[in-house]
């Protein structure tokens with residue numbers, strides 16, 4: 001059985017909150033106030049979604065209070081956690 005990580009779990013959110021408390025400078029625009037984590041290596045490409053060394057703060061749900069950009073959203077939908085629900089099994093079979 002393949003390892004499956006649910007990014008909506010309490011543990012994950014707690015970990016993310018702690019990560020953003022330590023550094024909330026968005027890696028995309030360079031301003032503070034990041035509210036989501038962006039994965040350096042895409043989870044879809046096999047990266048561990050919970051590996052914090054693969055995390056970078058980014059603006060996502062809330063827009064950047066400084067420049068007004070929705071940084072992670074503007075980058076594309078491919079790194080969004082909701083994409084994890086999509087099974088690739090049928091696609092590669």
Ligand SMILES: [Zn+2]
Pocket residue numbers: 026027028029030031058059064069071
């Ligand atoms: Zn930003």
Ligand SMILES: [Zn+2]
Pocket residue numbers: 026029030031064065066067068069
């Ligand atoms: Zn900004």
